[in-house]
Amino acid sequence: MEWLGLQFVTELPQSGQVILDCTHNPLLVLVAYLVACAASFATLDMAERVGHAEDPGSQRVWRWIGATCLAGGIWAMHFIAMLAFQAPLEIHYELATTLFSLVIALLASWLAMHTLSVPQPSLMQYLKTAIVIGLGIAGMHYVGMAAMHSVATAYYQPLLFCLSIVIAIGASFAALWVAGYLREGSGRFHQLLKYTAAVILGAGIISMHFTGMAALHLVVPEGAVPPLSGETNYLQLGLTVALIILLILGSAISAALADKKLQNKEQDLRRVNALLGQLDQARMSLQQVANYDALTNLINRRGFNQIFAEKLSQKTSEGGMLAVMFLDIDHFKRINDSLGHDAGDALLKVIANHIKGSVRSHEDVVARFGGDEFCILISLREREEARNMAQRIMLKMKEPIELAGRRMVMTTSIGISLFPDDGTTCEELLKHADLALYQSKGAGRNGLHFFSANMKTRASLELQLEEELRQALREENGLTLYYQPIFELKTGRVTKLEALIRWQHPVHGLLAPDRFIAIAETNGLIAELDNWVLRRACTDLGELTRHGCNDLKIAWNCSPLNLAREELADEIESALRSAGVAPERLELEVTENALMGNIANTLVLLRQIRALGVSLSIDDFGTGYSSLAYLKRLPLNTLKIDRSFILDIPTATADMEIVQAIIVMAHTLHLQVVTEGVESLEQYEFLERSGCDFIQGYLLSRPVPLDELRPVLEEINQRKHSHAVNPLSLARGTFVPVSLDPSAKSPAPHAGASIVRPIR
Structure with missing residues (x-):
């Protein structure tokens, strides 16, 4: 079989022929291998650029560059390897046939790059394309061999000839698969894989060439003397071709690297722009969150x-x-x-x-x-x-x-x-x-x-009073207790005292509770203030006991806010124990509004206090809920009628009827009754006739400090006993108000009436 002057599948002549002994230049063989490796690396790089190019035009450009690099590299490798071929006869190459072999290589390379442009080609696509490309490479090789002319006849061993084609197809399949696999990825390991693949693929390509060359036998007739080759410098030509193709491949690789960096920068720029857009959205969202209320969408x-x-x-x-x-x-x-x-x-x-x-x-x-x-x-x-x-x-x-x-x-x-x-x-x-x-x-x-300006003045004054009250509590300086007698009608003696706090202010003088209790409640000082009053009252009661006042009880006003504190019972027990006072001599006064604020918890606390032996009194009765259902549940001992029902007696018939009804109701519930704000003899007579148990007010005495208290108590008790014959004699002059301020129409404020709930 003969094709392009080459003998395929033809037995060598048995006689009359001489088989020439041919060799290869090792340096050019090595250069040819390096060119094959460089072409493989360039092809892998171009395939990667095709896969990463987003614009179809860019994909076409890189596909043609890759095809040119692969075709030029394979053809140059073949040409250099042929230059490395050394035979003992003159050999020359036909230019047209040589260029035609380059065209075949270019078509096969374009087909390879086209296949690599498919996003995810299947294994069968790889195999079909590899067969076509392998045949194309083999065709390029043997067409190039046909361009070689000499007096010798070229024969090819069929087995090695077929093996060269198989190697070409295998190398093509490996190149396609490796290029597809390496198209995605980055980093040093990825680059190392690409270098390794290029070395292996270069070996496959050059193996195909030299397998084909191993199949070649040059035969001349016996006795004929082949003309010797002239002084042709094949080494220089081969190195020149290698240098040119390596420069071309290097340029392509450099261009691919530059494009990769540019694309990475573009991608980074897009990512930065996307990130800036996200940051802008996040900024707007944060601004919305920072400046707007999430619930109502109003500005915050x-x-x-x-x-x-x-x-x-x-x-x-x-x-x-x-x-x-x-x-x-x-x-x-x-x-x-x-x-x-x-x-x-x-x-x-x-x-x-x-x-x-x-x-x-x-x-x-x-x-x-x-x-x-x-x-x-x-x-x-x-x-x-x-x-x-x-x-x-x-x-x-x-x-x-x-x-x-x-x-x-x-x-x-x-x-x-x-x-x-x-x-x-x-x-x-x-x-x-x-x-x-x-x-x-x-x-x-x-x-x-x-x-208005006075609001600011008042607010500034309250702030100043708050700071000074804290200091007064911390240093226990300026705070003092005044006591107002509570007269028991049945025994005709003062049996109780109501402890009323006063503040001797260095600038504003003696301040009643209505000037600073609300400030204490608003600013978290009321617990400390109440505890100070409790301990001082117990201490003063112990002092009165040492001076013979063994039967006196002290009523202590408790803030409504303190009824929410579980520690109150322990504080009362501690104060009594420290002062050495029996619990039965202390009476806790709370307003009915405070009691009804949280009745369940308040009831538990009051029972704990009552279990200590401390008496309980409801203050300002009639001004709040006045619920009988609650009254019968509470562990009370005493009910104190608010002074607002006493002011217009005896002229106000309705008030008189209300007071009488309250007294009857309290006695029905087994409660003692104290009426505060008693200022006239007529009020006293009415309360005595109505069965009231205790009275308190300016008719007896104004609140006085501890050092003035005993003379007042002795004077009140002596007057009663000196006119014990007829209660009416009391009304005819026995009870003269002690130190009563003629200009005052109402008694001095006391802690029970002065507790003002914070407005906000």
């Missing part, structure tokens, strides 16, 4: 302060007025406590919509500061605009709200401060609006108040 305190500062700066430079309005929902805590926080949140949303619907949408700023507290900032021309808006909001708030199956009406308290009249800074105006709100809530809620 932080966002409000920013807008407030801008508007304040604008009004300062351009002139004009601003109003800051603080709103607080009245009794909102009861909604959370009774219906739950979810219902409270739903109510806040409705209220927020009510407020937004009452203001001017574009000019006014509505914010939620937290809880049930809202703030509005409005621009105005005159003061009455703020009042009108506040009234609109209050009217809107009175619209019934359907919530949790209930129909309810809420009210609001509003405090207003104005710029520039009430302040020129954000802090001042907000603080002054808060003080005005405090005034609104103190005035009974569901109202509005503008800030």
Whole structure:
């Protein structure tokens, strides 16, 4: 079989022929192998660029560059290897046939790169393409061999010839599979795999060539002398071709590396842009979270302060007025406590919509500061605009709200401060609006108040008093107890004393409890203050005992806030034990409103105190709940009628009937009755006729300090016993008020009547 002048599958002649002994230049063989490796590496790199290129045009460019590198590398390897072939005769190569072999290599390489452009080719696709490419490479090789001309005849061994084709197909399949596998990945290990694959693929490609060359036999007739080759420098030509193709391959690899870096930078830039977009969205989200209330979508305190500062700066430079309005929902805590926080949140949303619907949408700023507290900032021309808006909001708030199956009406308290009249800074105006709100809530809620200078003065005074009260408690300096006698009508003697705290202030003089008890309750000092009164009262009772007052009891007023403390019973026991006073000589006075605040827990605490032996008295009876159902459950000993029922006796018939009814009811419940605020003989006579057990008031004595107490007690007890014949004689002059202030129409305030619950 003969093709292109080559003898295939033909037996060598048996006689008359000479087989030439041919060799190869080892250096050129090594150069050919290096070119094959470089071509393999360039092809893998180009295949990777094709896989990573996003633009179809870029994919086509890299596909052609890869095909050119593979074809040029294989063809150059073949050409250099042929130059390494050394035979003892003159050999020359036909240019046209040689170039045709290059075209075959280029077509096979393009097919290889086209297959690698498929995103995920199957194994069968790899195999089919490898067969075509292997045949193409083998065709390129043997067409190149056909370009070799000499006097000798070329014969090929069939087995090695077929083996060379199989090696070409196997090398092609390996190249395709490795290129597809290495198309994805990065890092040093990936690069090392690519180098290793290039070395192996180069070995496969050059193995195909030299297997084909091993199949070649050059035969000349016996006796013929083949012309010897001239002085052709094949080594120089081979090295030149190798240098050129390596420069081309290096340039392609460098271009691929540069494109890879550029693409990585573009990807990094896209990632950075995407990250910047995400950061921008996150910033906007954070700004939304930072400046807006998540529940009502109103501006929060932080966002409000920013807008407030801008508007304040604008009004300062351009002139004009601003109003800051603080709103607080009245009794909102009861909604959370009774219906739950979810219902409270739903109510806040409705209220927020009510407020937004009452203001001017574009000019006014509505914010939620937290809880049930809202703030509005409005621009105005005159003061009455703020009042009108506040009234609109209050009217809107009175619209019934359907919530949790209930129909309810809420009210609001509003405090207003104005710029520039009430302040020129954000802090001042907000603080002054808060003080005005405090005034609104103190005035009974569901109202509005503008800030006034006396509010600030009062707030400053309260702050100063708070600091000085802390110091007075810490140093036990300035606080003292006054005692007011409680007269027992049955025995005609003073058997009880009510302990009343006073504060000898270095500037304001002697302060009654109504000046500082509320401050103590608001600022967490009441427990310490009550405990001081308890211990001092027990100590004074011990002192009175040592002077012969063995039967006296002391009534001690307890703040409503202290009834929520489980430690109260232990503190009472400790104070009695320290002073060496029997528990039966101490009476705890609490207001009925305090008792009913949390009846379950209060009942447990009162029973603990009662178990110690301490008596219990309900103070200011008739001014709060006055519930008989609760009275019979409480472990009480004494009921004290509020002085408001005594003031107009004997002229007020209704008050007299109420007092008589209370006395009868208390005796039915086995309770003793104390009436406070007794100032006249007529009141005394009425109470004695009505069966009252004890009286207390200016008719007997004003509250006095401990060092003045014993003479007062002796005078009261002596007067009674000196006129014990007829109670009417008492009314004719026996009981003359001791040290009574003629200008005073009501008794000095005492702790039981002075405890003021904090408004906020």
